[in-house]
Amino acid sequence: MQEKTDSKQEIGQKKTDVLLQVEGLKTYFYMEQDKVAKAVDDVSFTLKKGETLALVGESGSGKSITSLSLMRLIPSPPGKIIEGSIKLDGTDLLSLSEKDMRKVRGNDIGMIFQEPMTSLNPVYTIGNQIAETLMKHKKLKKKEAYKRAVELLKLVGFARAEQIVHEYPHQLSGGMRQRAMIAMALSCDPKLLIADEPTTALDVTIQTQILDLMVEMKEKFESSILLITHDLGVVAEVADRVLVMYGGQIVEEATAYELYTNPQHPYTVGLLNSIPNLESDVERLESIKGTVPPAHRFPKGCRFAPRCKHVMDKCYEANPDLLEKDSNHKVRCYLYEE
């Protein structure tokens, strides 16, 4: 296992090329009665070329809104990106026109959602949908586009790809739809693949197939992955680095190895200890008291303070900053401030 750590750290150092740089991103929702949901509240991170970065957190922590902000797909109103910058390969996405942004979405960023039916159109065949994308973004002729669609479907593991191109989404099982969506997301060789809970709706035996496929495809297409999930098991399996989100903010950031072997934030520790997993055998599970606060009513000070075992007076006064502990670990908690 020592071997694996070394190789991961080595990769981490070699991959200095930054693909995506997000700085101070704030996405708020303006609701009735002057309520403001601070869904994403000052989020900064980088994603390196060839890297798989996981974004984990519980329901409502702001994972999907972060990824939709990157694609500039926030429903507005009520939502708005109010601050920050998003740079993809040096291009500032927030300053692009809607027309240029559409090109970025088709060519540079591919997206996979939890529920494939939301992005597959039920009235068109699978082949039609993939070919359409290829014709639009890669300027392929219809015949070439269909040929490429069959190739892509074979690549994602369809034995009967020639038939699948003529089938409709409802004729496929959940796992098959998810694979078809991966084929579609990859059709334009995106630099960045955003996968929002890509396997949550699937059975574990199918989940294994899909995760393997994503990693294989990432390597083949030399792209990077932003993987959004609440499943810390999935993260341990595929991620190079991890961002832990709580209440619209990143509370811990580390390499996957660091995070699991040396978690720092009381929230991360609590989360890891409250999952009953196959390897552990505990009499009683640890739990975190209380519940996740809604985005329009974050407590003053540290957002995790009311649920924290180690809470101190100052935690209720001001929110701690996300500080670097060492080169591969950042944490937002007063316990670790000098």
Next chain:
Amino acid sequence: MLGKEKLLEVRNLKKYFPVKGGVLQRTIGHVKAVDDVSFDLYEGETLGIVGESGSGKSTLGRTLLRLLDPTDGQIIFQGNDISKLSNRKMRPIRKDMQMVFQDPFASLNPRMSVGEIIEEPMLVQRTLTRKERKDKVIDLLEKVGLSPEARTKYPHEFSGGQRQRIGIARALTMNPKFIIGDEPVSALDVSVQSQVLNLMEDLQDDFNLTYLFIAHDLGVVKHISDRVGVMYLGKLAEIGPKHKIYDNPLHPYTQALLSSVPVPDVERKREKIKLQGELPSPSNPPKGCVFHTRCPEAHERCRVEIPELIHQGEEQYVACHLYTSESDI
């Protein structure tokens, strides 16, 4: 399980749903949601039921409680065969058997206060006075970790985990012996999920409850169960004590299922057994062993002959042609 009383005996239970088709909407086939399932449940234990989506877990639970009528087979609860009892004869038995559902949002009536929701089953039975009912509601709220003020509030004022506590309090109202939890923690965030699991364990001790715990999360089932049954396409592939199933799974499906679960541990990567293909449709299940189309060990016999559940020592049973019975003597 020596010295333990059987609470429930399930024998060759079947639940088929008709599939309608054509212009006349005639029955053109059946979904064999539960197909020839047999097992025992002992007093005070937790039997976990795992399996992929559509394998028949919920249908099994609902049929055991007679929320669905069985197509065939026996359900023997405390010595009585309840599989064919009329609704009227079922009524006194129903209070001993309760269900907690996955979706705490959908299973509580939004127009009733929490007090009314918990009190409702007592009104049907008509044995307690108003004062006694109120005291009982307060007592139950405290047992599940909610404050007595919750009585006058409505479900939408509570979080998912709190709503699940309300559902559990309601299930406990009539002092049941047997509770079926159908994915009772699946919709909850992990930090809240462990609160509810701990609560269910405490209540089991306090009230000597017997649980049938249905879930697709193998970690959760391992934590809470004494014994575990694994379902595949309406059939029980394997059943046995938890440590046997998790440490020494016999059925190739159980082995594949367990090896597929991602574990939050970066230091231990386990070898995965990869299953090919998709889950077949339960309206057109494979002949012979239902698992043979995805089984890495399938051989000729598996394509033609349905394997029986056979004993493999220490209360472990497996339905697979790789094994031969050791106790048919």
